[in-house]
Amino acid sequence: MRFILPREALLKPLQQVVGVVERRQTLPVLSNLLVHVAGQTVTFTGTDLEVEMVARATAEDPRDGEVTIPARKLFDICRALPDGARVKLEQNGDRVSISAGRSRFTLATLPASEFPVIENIDVVERVSLAEAVLKDLIGRTAFAMAHQDVRYYLNGLLLDLRDKTLRCV
Template sequence: MKFTIQNDILVENLKKITRLLIKNVSFPILENILIQIENGILSLTTTNLEIELVSKIKIITKYTPGKITISGRKILNICRNLSEKSEVKMQLKEKKMYVSCENSNYILSTLSADDFPNHQNFNHISNFHISSNILKEMIEKTEFSMGKQDVRYYLNGMLLEKKDNFLRSVATDGYRLAISYSKLEKDINFFSIIIPSKAVMELSRLLNTQVQLLNILIGTNSIRIYIKDLIFTTQLIEGEYPDYESVLFKEKKNPIIANCTLLKKSLLRAAILAHEKFCGIEIKIEKNKFKVLSDNQEEETAEDLFDINYLGDTIEISINVYYLLDVINNIKSENIILFLNKSKSSIQIEAENNSLNAYIIMLLKR
């Protein structure tokens, strides 16, 4: 194995994948990068056993094919301290990786590529294309509602499914739910999968790039996404996701329309004195007035008031202020629309003139 590559190109690609490197005494190869070169392509692979990232680089100079694993942190630190436009030469000799650049020379230990765990055999049951900005927006609109270390393990991730010619992303922690839709241009095979929360966060980071068309393959227990010269693969959560459609309002009557900016500022002012543990606030709506009240364990109180256009029956509810703020922070329209269900146990929130995103928050008992 032997090849030469420009240093800044190598560093750029190493940075994309080294976040997955983990310290593992019982499985030290997880601290390594799998380096493989064949057919004019240099592949750099990292994994934490749940997520795998592969970065591919075209090699235009002469090379000798092969594969091996070396310490990811060490090679990245070495290259970071070399000149950007310098040529890095790497050669495998007698189970050692020789790295040379200008006046610097290194000899690194290796571990066999045969022991590196990867997802080479990937069989998909569904395949589709979607713009990267659309998928990123769907993630951003829902990820904050995912469960965090919930014993109901299937809540610790995001549901992604194809239904009624729409791609849907859904997240819930049992107290709130977020759903986002995107119409698919072509019909594809049905699928319904749960992506782990860590993989969702990593994917969102990788989508901070220029807009491009993604190729997404759905496997039986994993998902693979091609992001230009990067391949993202993650295992899926096994389990049946809750029937989220039963929570969505079938009838939406007596809408409460409020200005997003005014509501957010009012909630932030009231949140200052909200109970530290329960984070609950009271909302009272009557006669064109929207009133927010809070109190805490030290018997301190806060009250804030602003005008809205509402002439319906008086509404009094209790809600987690930060759940509501999370929703408002993800709504870009000038106004927000709130609906209260018949049993007064939850509210559904939507942006004005946008039915592709919806949010449900369970209300607190008063």
């Protein structure tokens, strides 16, 4: 597996998926991102077994393959690189080398086969609304959500769709 991306083009998908990856995990592979290269597309997948986030980018000089890379380390390295840097990731056995300009990094990897796969869910209902509207709905109800309550059903938000009306409880 190999690809080259400008720093900014790599940071954008990493920022999208690294938030779902938690630092302390019971399974070591859950602190990693699954990086899959097929054709010109690089896919980054992060999960905590409840939520799965996927982001894509178009790469230069790709070589197909997949591997898992420590999410936070990769993100921190890319953030620390100078603007305009061209980042090259290349898998060498059980390691990934990252190079940009004069900077060189090597990270240990885990096999992609260990990464948990969340099955596709059939869509029962689809709702389309503006981002600002959804943000407003969540903002008006988030104050009432519990935090780490033993009664897990109080830790979330109920989205109720009836008669073309979406309610947040």
